[in-house]
Amino acid sequence: MIWGFDGMPALDHEQVLIRTGPRSRLPVIVAVHSSTLGQAVGGCRLWRYADWQDGLADALRxxxxxxxxxxxxxxxxxGGKTVVAVPPGAELDAATRRAVLDDVADAIASLDGAYATGPDVGTTPEDMAVIGERTPHVFCRPAQHGGSGDSSPATALGTLAALRAVSRRLYGTRALTGVRLSLVGLGSVGMRLARLLADEGADLLVSDIDPAKRAAGEELGATWASPEHALTADTDILVPAALGGILTGDVVPRLRCSAVVGPANNQLATADVAGLLHRRGIVWVPDYVVSAGGVINALTLELHHETPDVARQRVEAIEHTVADLFGTAEQRQVTLAQAATELARLRLGTPPAALRPASA
Known part of the structure; x- marks a missing residue:
């Protein structure tokens, strides 16, 4: 399998670069998983980890x-990923942050174009402009630096498209008016998504670990809740938009929703959680399908030099992708996750795996 595993996977990556940044003295990890379809791309995550090996596991996943x-x-x-593992409690001043970005740039440059990076948790388009001073293999720089800027709006728009497909499947209409949604995480993507959903007339429950975001959520007419309550609230669709690992074997039995559709990466704590969701009759659209809008937008604009209108159309086509996956899953009697896995394998030219019936 190239995704979906419990704990540290068997290494099936093309190359993994691990080095101590000569300027920052922090672990810099660049994982290149596959270049079968073309240059590997993936965000640069600057995050705190109890152990740098946890950052390695994150980069591989x-x-x-x-x-x-x-x-x-x-x-x-x-696919690829950059992770800079920051020790718990460490604060990066401006000089250290600059040192980190220069270390990342040099690591990427050493790969000779095998991989290009963009913003992720803990980094911004402005950071990509700094990295771009030392390597051309970067995307989502601010527009004034020749990039496509913040990918969050496109990621939120793609998530909205996925939610429309699920709404049509569950309720017979793509309109989200009155649909009860519990949105966990009001970060850059989550807040934009909350605004889109409010404009759609959805019945919103929102949460974040930062209570200072309560006012912004309530200004949209949403109900505020703690993340713990929002996760298991009685709702139609749960929308994870924070960090990963939110769906565990302990949490799934307490879910009170019909579907889980959100942009957070690595939502499943372990691979077997997908089966737990299915046995409970809860539709789970794989996060890598839902969250693709940002990378679709950036690559359409920066690598293929298409217009913003074309980029938006491709992002909104996530609705059709999810609808097609529903059709495949129903025809083959497998889960959406299995259907997505098989589609990816087909496009990658890897041997198809035998799909077990969805009841398994």
Whole structure:
């Protein structure tokens, strides 16, 4: 399998670069999972980890997920990821942050174009401009630096498209008016998604670990809740938009929703959680399908030099991708996750895996 595993996977990556940044003295990890379809792409995550090896595990998971994301989205790119593992409690001043970005740039440059990076948790388009001073293999720089800017709006728009497909499947209409949605995480993507859903007339429950975001959520007419309550609230669709690992074997039995559809990466704590969701009758659309809007937009604009209108159309086509996966899953009597896996394998040219019936 190229994605979906419990704990640290068997290494099936093309190359993994691990080095101590000579300037920052922090672990810099670049995982290139696959270049079968083209240059590997993936965000640069600057995050705190109890142990740098946890950052390595994240890089391996996330890069494999990017391969799947690009394949299912029909992009001519493979998957990669950069992770800079910051010790718990460490604060990065401006000089140290600059040192980190220069270390990342040099690591990427050493791969000779095998991989290009963009923003992720803990980094911004402005950071990509800094990295771009030392390597051309970067995307989502601000527009004034020749990039496509913040990918969050496109990721939110793609998530909305996926939610429309699920709404049509569950309720017979793509309109989200009155649909009860519990949105966990009001970060850059989550807040934009909340605004889109409010405009749609959805019945919103929102949460975030930062209570300061309560006012912004309530200004949209949403109900505020703690993340713990929002996760298991009585709702139609749960929308994870924070960090990964939110769906565990302990949480799934307490879910009170019909579907889980959100942009957070690596939502499943372990691979077997997908089966738990299915046995409970809860539709789970794989996060790498839902969250593809950002990379679709950036690559359409920056690599293929298409217009913003074309990029938006391709992002909104996630609705059709999810609808097609529903059709395949029903025809083959498998889960949406299995259907997505098989589609990715087909596009990657890897041997198809025998799909077990969805009841298994």
């Amino acid at each position: 996330l890069s494999a997920g990017m391969t799947a994301k690009c394949a299912v989205a029909g992009l001519a790119n493979g």
